[in-house]
Amino acid sequence: MFTKEFTLPTEEELTVEEVNLSSPALRAAAFHLGKTCERENNEFMLCREEEQDPRKCLQEGKDVTACSLKFFRSIKKTCLEEFNQYARCLDQSSKDLEYRHCRNTQSIFDKCVLDNLNIERPEFGYFCRPKVISTLREKPDLHKPLEFPDAPEPMPERSPNNKARYGSRSYWMQ
Template identity: 50%
Template sequence: MVITDKVELPTFEELEMQEVDLSTATLMAAAPHLGLRCEEVNNEFMLCRQETGDPRACLPLGKEVTSCTLTFFRHLKATCRDEFAQYANCIDKSSGDFSLSQCRNTQAVLDKCILDKMCVQRPDFGYFTRARVHETQRPRVEGEEGCCVEGAVPRLPDDAPRPRARFNSRYHYMTE
């Protein structure tokens, strides 16, 4: 990405935060419970990113998301370490593409442990794909959506004429 000297970048002190340095299998094993536990903070961060179009404006919220994740994994380690390690190891070793189908028994054991000790129930299938309204306390960003570049081509109005493609579609050539 090319930037000009007028763009102010955050300092290293503003960016400094402990990383969540975990493996893919570990993150996949905890993903549903982590997503549920940190949903509010993550939605706030994503709303900020969407409204401002500038990741620099959302650094504090990004730190909150990372902090929530670290807190969740510390609590998980303290309460269900063995069950979680067994499930993550199953995901890692059972297939080459991190398939979960071979690990349903260890998943059930982990889900029970997390429900009993952390009071977090595994969300049902499709929970994260449902549309939900997120209520925020942040003031709404005024102006056009996203980041605008000087001299950018303006969007077409919704009622603009949309003629058919001049030389047909590509699909016609792909089916022959």
């Protein structure tokens, strides 16, 4: 059996302050948070996709968490009451945390964030648009094949004139 040597990150490398909020609170701030921390989040997701190794993206993950914490601290300083009303409405409106029931509290929260933090709520579909992300990280070698030491042997290739034993599966109806 082939074993590959690798190291795990230390406890200190993995320990960060967490964003300890409920789902309604995260949903209430999702659009503004996504817009504010877009660069850090895109960098983290690009790293995860390119590197195919979460250990190489620890710093980018810490940057996302730090940006989120900074954002929520600024919300707490400036728009706490509006934020709490909006999150409470989302929590109590339905089991699916639907936005449509809370448009009034949403508009009050959006106005507070715009007036105090100068963060405009992104328009509908903003996060679905394709974007080109520029990064300062080195481009990884994407042509290097992934190694799976415990992978089973591949199935043998089937010859074109080797037919199924009891007929073809594509013609099962008459």
